Structures are given as structure tokens and as C-alpha cells.
Amino acid sequence: MLTRSKRQFTENITGKTVAMVCAGLLVIVVLSITYFIASKGLSTFFVNGVSISEFLTQLKWDPEGEPARYGVFPFILGSFLVTALAALIAAPLGIGAAIFMTEIFPGFGKKVLKPVIELLVGIPSVVYGYVGLTLLVPFIREQFDVLGFSLLAGGLVLALMILPTITSVATDAIEAVPQDLRNASLALGATRWQTIWNVVLHSSLPGCLTAVVLGMARAFGEALAVQMVIGNTTKLPGSLLDPISTLTSGITLNMGNTIQGTPYNNALWSMALLLLVMSFVFIMILRLLGRKRVVK
């Protein structure tokens, strides 16, 4: 008896220590990354003397020019536009697919569609980008007689990329709606569509929104796939068919050729900081949505 409890005691202690070390490590990594990016990114403003409002609102990006200009607004706008476009396309499709899989054709959905969609989640983003570059860009070029590299191409590639994420998270949310609610609705004489629309979708709304926000967070931070199809022009787009830049593509295009510690390099860090802040915002929205999620 005594030895056994002793063993249990030591096991407990080791388990606890291991878990705590892991948690501690995570906290330290997150804090140090945030600190590092913030210190690099903020030096644009405090060391190089660029004003924050110029950085955020000016249209001209020429860090090596005379005088150097650090307006990243075209990048910011580009990031938001592709993300919004992707969400606009992928959200209805993803949630629609989720309804199909859970409400309309659950057998086929669970056995075939769900695994297929989970496979899609695992496709590397560079593959999406390459497919976009090879198929989508020439297609848009021929259809509309334009360059092809465009906001539209970026939005479509991203939509395809986040569609599986949205679908699988929305599926889980819809599945979590208690069967009693559906039964009650049907018993009251509602049709299947009325039930889906008024009861199922309504009560799983926070979950579906979570799915969309998760997808948007992924789209906002995506670099490679987008960079390959949007053309990377630091100019405000006039239409869906114009090329644009995003924060991520601005960073990846320039990081190899700038020198650590120069204002140009620091400006790229500031863009990275902006991306980090945005991802914090997305996570905050997710937490807020999560609070409402409980179905009553």
C-alpha cells in the first residue's frame, strides 16, 4: 500500500512538472516572439522617426527613395480586401456544405464528404498558389482581357483555401445543435427548410461565425499562395481585376534584400507587427464568439 501510493505520488509530481514546463515554455515563446516583433517593428517609429499616421495612411511606399516614404496603406487595404472577398465567397459555400452534410444527406456527408474536406485542409498553401498561377490567372486574363494577376484571383485562391476550414468547423457547430430542438420545430409543423433556417442555423450562428472568422484569420496571414497570383502592385486597386499587394506579400518580396537594422528592414518588421496585432484581434473576436456559443 505504502509503496504504491509513494509511486503514485512521484508519478504525480513528474507529470505535473512536465506539463508545467511545457506550459511555461509556450508562455515564454509567445511572450518573446511578441516582444521581439514589437521591439523591431516599433523602432520604425521611435528610432527612424517615421510617424505612425504616415505609416498607416499614406499611399506611397518607397523606403529607399529620396526622401524615403513609408506609406503602407495600399498593403493594408490589399490584405483586408482579399480577406473580405475570400470570406464573402467561402462563407456561404462552406456553411451550405456543412448544412448539406449534417441535415440533408448525413450518411453520405459523414462517410464521404467529411474525410474529403479534411484532406483539403491539409493541402499546402503553395500548392493552391501554384494552381492559381497556372489555371486561374490565365483564365481571368482570357475572360476579361486583363492582366490576370488581380484581387479577384487572390480572393478566389484564398476562398478555396479557407473553404475546408469553414466547412469543417461549421459542421461541428451544426452537429452540436441538440436533436430535441429539431424535433420540437418539426412537431410544431415547421417544414424541414424552416427548421434548418430558423432553428438549426439560428442556434448554431456563433459557431458558424467562429468558422468564418477562423477562415479569415488564415486568409489574412497567408503569404505564398496570395503573392503568386495578386501581382504585388503597391497602388490602390480600381476594380476587382486590378493587381494589388498585401502585407504578407510586401514582407516576403523584400526581406531577402534588405539589411537588418536599416529603416527599410524595420518597416518590414512594422508590417509584421501589424499582422500580429490583426491576428490578436481575430483571436479576440473568436473568444467573444465562444462565450455566446452555448446553446440553451
Next chain:
Amino acid sequence: MKKLSKMFMALTFVGALLAGCGSNSAAPAPAGQSTEQPSTPAPDANQNNSGSTQTNSGEPVTAVGSTALQPLVEQTAKDFMAKNQGVQIQVQGGGSGTGLSQVASGAATIGNSDIFAEEKQGIPAGELVDHKVAVVGMAAAVSPKVKVDNLTKQQLIDIFTGKITNWKEVGGDDMKITLVNRPKSSGTRATFHKFALDGKEEAEGITEDSSGTVRKIISETPGAIGYLALSYFNDSVKALKLDGVEATPENIATNKYPVWAYEHMYTKGEATGNAKAFLEFILSDEVQKKTVTELGFLPITDMKVERDAEGKVTQK
């Protein structure tokens, strides 16, 4: 309270661990110290006959930077290692800026760059020793569908600054001109900007980070124009003459065609040991006459003129 203090203990523990790792890995042995590392085969024992200088196989050499120069350095490194067994030369890309900053900080033995160290902000150019190993010409590239073969410098400037937007204005078909740029920080763009566009600011066009992508876009997009190093030209794109002068090796050697750049391999201080032997090998006739030309570069030995960091040209 108890839990909290335990938490802190765990944190400090992990912190100490990390700090330990940090101080160990923070000093990746630069060239000078690497003699301490165990060298695989014995030095001296593998001196090959063919023209290689005194090498000691203990020091691995890393050459980092310019992607334009990378194919040449890779090929030469392969040949060099075949001749001098046991010598390790690692070649990496990353861009000219990366090359310059890595060699300046001592993290790489050799920094490959398309531009002079003096031209890049934030590089202690005085500490670096320049080894010009080749010359590369650059030309405006268009798709073969564009019926224009020659542009005057003024026309080229007007096209790239956005004043001319249709090929018919310079004698071609009625076709919209699409600009394809490299990023502002790219070495190819810097060279083209300085010597082909006389420093005039380019209009916004689409921007791609590799010469390969630029070539693909130009070949697929009707009316597109960009610029490429001569080593990147193939049948899918056409090089334009500038003021009637073709970008041939002869015209570049005499500066008759002015859009060209040196390929630099910088070392921090004078090169020593394997790095020195490797640089001498690249500058040897064997490499200059064969590998350099085969890969689309010009031998540095063929140049009849010299150009300094400010762009001043003098006859050799």
C-alpha cells in the same frame, strides 16, 4: 498561492534552460574559429595535382546571397570540391542583402551580391573585401509577340515611368504595355534603374520576386515588358536592343551596352584558407573561360572597362 509559486519556479527553470541554449548557439563558429571543429579527412593528404593552391580541408566555407549568382557559385563549388576532397563549400541563396549582412556579421564566409556593398545602406563596406568574379548583362525583355526590337533610352524610360502605355507609340502593334518589376530592394532592379532608366522612378507595375516568375509572366502576357539578366533569357522571351545596341558580350565588355553589373563575392577582411583558394579557383582561366560563359555570365577577365561603386567608367 502555492500553485502560483510553483508556476514561477517552472518559469524560471525554463528561462534558465533557454538562456543556456541561447548562449551556446549564439556564436555559430565563424570562419576563424572553425579550425576547432573536427575535420573529416586529414589535411594535406588529399592535395590534388590540378592547379589547386594550398588548401586545408578543415574549414567549411559558406557562400550566401544573390540568387542571380547562385548557379555559378554552385557549379564552381561542385567542381572545386571534386578537385579538393574533404573541402566543404556550402552555397545558399537568400538575396544580395542577406549575403552582405551575413558576411558583415561573420555568419557566412563569403557574401554574394549583385551590387556594391557601398550601395547598400547599413553595410560596413570598409570592412569587406570585394572580389568581382563575373559580369552579367541585363536587358529589357518582352514576349516574342511584341513586334518591336529596338527602343531608344528615352522610349524605355517613358515606358517604365508610365508615359508610354501602348506599343503602337513606339512602332509596334496596338497593344497595351504591362510593366513587370522586381521588388524595390532587388539587385537586378537597382542595376536596371541606374543604367537603363538613368535613375528615373518606375511606375507601379506588377512585382515578382524571382527572375524565373518574371520570365514566365512576360512570355505568357501579351504586351508585357520587364528586365532580366542575360543568363535568364531563352526562346520564350525576347531581349530588346537599347539605342540600336544589342546586349552582346562584346558590347558589354566595351561598355557600348551600358546595362550590366558586377557579380561580387565579398569576404570580411582578406580571404584566407579555403575561401581564398575557392575565390582563386573562380578567377582561374579554367572557370572563367568555361563555366562562367556557359551559365550566361561574362568572364571578368574579358572586360575592357572598369566601373566603380558610383558608376564611373574607366578604360582598363
